[in-house]
Amino acid sequence: MTLLQDNSREGAMPAVAGTTALPPRRSWRESLLRDMKHAPLSAWFGMAVIAAYVVVAVFAPLLAPYAENELVGAQYEPWGDPFFFGTDQLGRDLLSRLIYGARNTIGIALMTTALSFTIGGMLGMLAAVLPGWVDQSLSRFVDVLMAIPQLIFALVLLSIFGSSIINLILIIAVLDSTRVFRLTRAVALNIAVLDFVEAAKLQGEKLTWIMIREILPNILPPLVAEFGLRFCFVFLTISALSFLGLGIQPPTADWGSMLRENSTLINYGDVTPLLPAGAIALLTVAVNFVVDWFLHKTSGLKD
Amino acid sequence: MTAKPNSAGDRLLEIRGLRIEGQSEDRWHQIVKGVDLDLNRGEVLGLIGESGAGKSTIGLAAMGYARPGCRISAGSVKFDGLELVGLAEAKKRTLWGSRISYVAQSAAASFNPAHRLIEQFSEVPLEHKVMGADEAKTRAIDLFRRLRLPNPETIGMRYPHQVSGGQLQRAMTAMAMSCTPDLIIFDEPTTALDVTTQIEVLAAIKNIVRQFNTAAIYITHDLAVVAQMADRIMVLRYGETVEEAPTAEMLAHPKQAYTRTLWAVRSLHKPEEPADDMLLRVEGVEASYGNSIKVLDGIDLAVPRGRTVALVGESGSGKSTLARVITGLLPPSKGQVLFEGKPLPPALKQRSKDMLRRMQMIYQMPDTALNPRRRVRDIIGRPLRHYLGLRGAVQEKRIVELLEMIELDHRFIDRLPGELSGGQKQRVCIARALAAKPDLIICDEVTSALDQIVAEGILKLLLRLQKELNVSYLYITHDLATVKAIADWIVVMHQGRIVQQGPKQAVLTPPHHAYTELLLSSVPEMDPAWLDGVLARRGAAGGGAPAEASAAS
Numbered sequence: 001m002t003l004l005q006d007n008s009r010e011g012a013m014p015a016v017a018g019t020t021a022l023p024p025r026r027s028w029r030e031s032l033l034r035d036m037k038h039a040p041l042s043a044w045f046g047m048a049v050i051a052a053y054v055v056v057a058v059f060a061p062l063l064a065p066y067a068e069n070e071l072v073g074a075q076y077e078p079w080g081d082p083f084f085f086g087t088d089q090l091g092r093d094l095l096s097r098l099i100y101g102a103r104n105t106i107g108i109a110l111m112t113t114a115l116s117f118t119i120g121g122m123l124g125m126l127a128a129v130l131p132g133w134v135d136q137s138l139s140r141f142v143d144v145l146m147a148i149p150q151l152i153f154a155l156v157l158l159s160i161f162g163s164s165i166i167n168l169i170l171i172i173a174v175l176d177s178t179r180v181f182r183l184t185r186a187v188a189l190n191i192a193v194l195d196f197v198e199a200a201k202l203q204g205e206k207l208t209w210i211m212i213r214e215i216l217p218n219i220l221p222p223l224v225a226e227f228g229l230r231f232c233f234v235f236l237t238i239s240a241l242s243f244l245g246l247g248i249q250p251p252t253a254d255w256g257s258m259l260r261e262n263s264t265l266i267n268y269g270d271v272t273p274l275l276p277a278g279a280i281a282l283l284t285v286a287v288n289f290v291v292d293w294f295l296h297k298t299s300g301l302k303d
Numbered sequence: 304m305t306a307k308p309n310s311a312g313d314r315l316l317e318i319r320g321l322r323i324e325g326q327s328e329d330r331w332h333q334i335v336k337g338v339d340l341d342l343n344r345g346e347v348l349g350l351i352g353e354s355g356a357g358k359s360t361i362g363l364a365a366m367g368y369a370r371p372g373c374r375i376s377a378g379s380v381k382f383d384g385l386e387l388v389g390l391a392e393a394k395k396r397t398l399w400g401s402r403i404s405y406v407a408q409s410a411a412a413s414f415n416p417a418h419r420l421i422e423q424f425s426e427v428p429l430e431h432k433v434m435g436a437d438e439a440k441t442r443a444i445d446l447f448r449r450l451r452l453p454n455p456e457t458i459g460m461r462y463p464h465q466v467s468g469g470q471l472q473r474a475m476t477a478m479a480m481s482c483t484p485d486l487i488i489f490d491e492p493t494t495a496l497d498v499t500t501q502i503e504v505l506a507a508i509k510n511i512v513r514q515f516n517t518a519a520i521y522i523t524h525d526l527a528v529v530a531q532m533a534d535r536i537m538v539l540r541y542g543e544t545v546e547e548a549p550t551a552e553m554l555a556h557p558k559q560a561y562t563r564t565l566w567a568v569r570s571l572h573k574p575e576e577p578a579d580d581m582l583l584r585v586e587g588v589e590a591s592y593g594n595s596i597k598v599l600d601g602i603d604l605a606v607p608r609g610r611t612v613a614l615v616g617e618s619g620s621g622k623s624t625l626a627r628v629i630t631g632l633l634p635p636s637k638g639q640v641l642f643e644g645k646p647l648p649p650a651l652k653q654r655s656k657d658m659l660r661r662m663q664m665i666y667q668m669p670d671t672a673l674n675p676r677r678r679v680r681d682i683i684g685r686p687l688r689h690y691l692g693l694r695g696a697v698q699e700k701r702i703v704e705l706l707e708m709i710e711l712d713h714r715f716i717d718r719l720p721g722e723l724s725g726g727q728k729q730r731v732c733i734a735r736a737l738a739a740k741p742d743l744i745i746c747d748e749v750t751s752a753l754d755q756i757v758a759e760g761i762l763k764l765l766l767r768l769q770k771e772l773n774v775s776y777l778y779i780t781h782d783l784a785t786v787k788a789i790a791d792w793i794v795v796m797h798q799g800r801i802v803q804q805g806p807k808q809a810v811l812t813p814p815h816h817a818y819t820e821l822l823l824s825s826v827p828e829m830d831p832a833w834l835d836g837v838l839a840r841r842g843a844a845g846g847g848a849p850a851e852a853s854a855a856s
Contacts, residue, residue: 198666201651202630202631202659202664203685203686203689213674213677217674217677218674218676
């Protein structure tokens with residue numbers, strides 16, 4: 001396939017093109033702008049939602065009408081003035097909690113995903129360039145980790161080590177990195193057999209050079225797409241753990257535990273508990289839209 | 304059994320003012336710029352030209368098809384009086400497979416690896432309801448026999464990976480023949496095969512096309528091949544017809560200057576030079592993958608300083624494995640490699656940086672030999688920094704110098720490999736090797752993925768660089784024309800052993816070793832009678848057995 005594409009290019013540029021005029025090169029900024037212009041509506045929606053979440057998370061103290069843990073009214077006050085979404089079971093302003101929750105939940109999920117990609121990505125590439133026992137032992141170890149249901153495993157580990165934020169990040173990152181490892185190893189194996197990797201080996205390049213300079217840039221598109229998806233899953237895992245009481249601990253505001261704390265309201269026909277749930281769902285959908293677009297773009301398919 | 308009466312002379316295909324546009328970066332640009340083409344029943348038309356000339360695009364357009372991202376913007380394609388441009392998909396589909404069929408370059412990529420050959424063969428006739436399953440099977444066996452496939456009764460039960468490349472290409476021709484079409488498009492069917500296999504496939508195709516009186520469009524960039532196959536030749540360049548004439552006339556009196564340059568390609572020649580100072584010696588090397596079969600057995604050869612040693616053999620003969628042993632990627636199980644008289648450590652890891660610097664490698668596929676995400680500056684700059692410690696302005700200056708040496712403009716420095724043509728990529732690969740100031744460059748089939756004019760440019764460049772820098776080449780190839788052009792010393796390999804070696808003239812003049820003879824006689828010549836002549840001679844000598852045997856191995 002690459003050959004075919006290559007052949008079709010050759011016509012545009014003669015073989016010895018030393019003297020012919022070169023078409024102007026596009027800078028990455030120009031091509032980014034161009035790509036953005038052609039993005040479908042769903043991707044635009046996704047990007048707008050993500051941007052809104054980021055703004056809310058960054059400027060939480062400025063946007064929130066009250067402080068995160070301030071008791072400002074009675075319990076379960078209704079929606080309206082002065083509390084837009086009412087108050088929670090302790091009398092804290094729900095809107096403010098939602099805004100601070102964005103900061104906490106997204107921040108922790110982002111750090112966890114980044115850590116899981118660092119671990120899984122590096123080990124995955126290592127397994128790809130070192131076939132034999134390194135690959136075998138890493139892969140089998142990952143298989144063992146993956147054989148245990150993730151949520152239950154996380155629950156067990158959190159109850160052993162205690163549910164501090166650091167532990168939460170580390171445990172989820174390690175458990176999640178198994179999937180990243182699988183993907184990275186698979187795509188890196190395809191690259192590791194190509195001639196330019198052999199050329200680098202013949203040049204006497206070190207393993208880290210081969211992994212980071214030769215292989216990583218070529219497997220980045222699927223990894224970036226996967227990053228978006230895994231971010232959603234990490235986000236959901238954290239929320240699920242919080243809902244079960246082992247995630248982010250009170251009084252820190254986060255959407256999973258807010259859902260749990262206010263869940264009884266559902267029995268009285270009040271939709272308040274659905275707000276944090278909706279916030280989680282909306283972000284997940286938005287990230288997926290953007291990832292879909294990115295995957296489609298990098299797969300090179302023409303519509 | 305001739306399926307149709309010989310009705311040569313009446314018009315089967317008529318293409319008028321064909322224009323095809325391709326889309327890149329949101330703009331449509333012309334790939335084919337107004338081509339006229341006529342084809343009579345039973346006639347074979349050869350389409351030749353460099354890559355990018357629009358040959359394949361025209362071939363597909365003759366079926367009324369345009370690749371995704373392409374469109375037929377003007378002109379008409381009349382097949383047997385029926386206009387194909389603008390015809391409904393469903394109607395075209397009734398023609399495809401039954402009346403017009405297509406044989407692609409890579410048979411291995413075109414077969415579905417999960418189904419037996421015979422199932423894939425029967426698919427088309429069953430789909431078009433021209434015959435039942437049993438009839439299709441009988442038909443397949445008949446065609447397999449006509450195409451001289453071994454064990455025609457049972458070979459259909461095999462899966463694509465269980466037969467050789469040449470056999471697969473013949474099976475694909477059988478598939479194209481299944482409904483006895485009026486027209487077959489052959490798109491470089493033998494380009495991916497080596498010479499001894501190619502001749503078998505050529506003979507099979509020529510034979511069957513004649514037997515069924517099928518019209519064909521034969522697309523290739525190999526002139527000698529087209530000379531064997533075609534009644535008429537059409538030369539294309541940049542999507543336009545350069546000239547068109549009957550084969551014999553075209554070969555004898557090409558009218559256009561461009562056609563003459565195409566014809567002159569194989570004239571490159573290098574006088575053989577004596578050698579004394581041996582740079583690299585390979586002594587008694589044996590190697591195997593795993594613990595099983597020996598891939599190399601008792602290899603002895605020497606590469607003199609500033610000379611070219613050509614390593615010749617068909618695919619699977621162990622040429623590339625020997626390169627892996629010399630570079631240290633595959634430590635030999637026996638024997639040693641000496642560099643300037645000193646034994647080299649067998650494994651790559653034990654070799655010093657300087658040792659690695661002095662021996663460089665250029666690969667067959669420039670597409671995969673360059674990291675698509677790194678710019679020319681980084682690709683050439685890295686060995687400069689890694690081996691010679693050059694940085695900053697000094698490094699930059701040297702990169703530009705190297706680009707000049709490989710005849711590329713300095714503005715190419717910021718390009719990504721995807722923005723270069725095949726020939727330019729191969730030049731960058733050469734520059735990367737040269738950056739290390741090596742004594743020996745191992746060239747692994749460096750021109751076989753390129754078309755002839757581009758390949759000629761690369762060979763000229765290699766010869767010039769050798770003269771200027773006194774670098775040695777170990778040149779691995781299956782193309783004997785290339786060997787004639789650049790070698791001083793020839794080593795012929797077959798099944799992991801060296802069957803003959805010696806100075807170029809000695810190896811190329813008779814008497815030859817039997818295998819060398821087979822290789823030499825399989826190289827197509829620019830003579831339309833060559834193929835029939837060779838086959839007749841081989842038939843007389845023993846039923847064409849040696850080539851058949853090696854193709855099956």
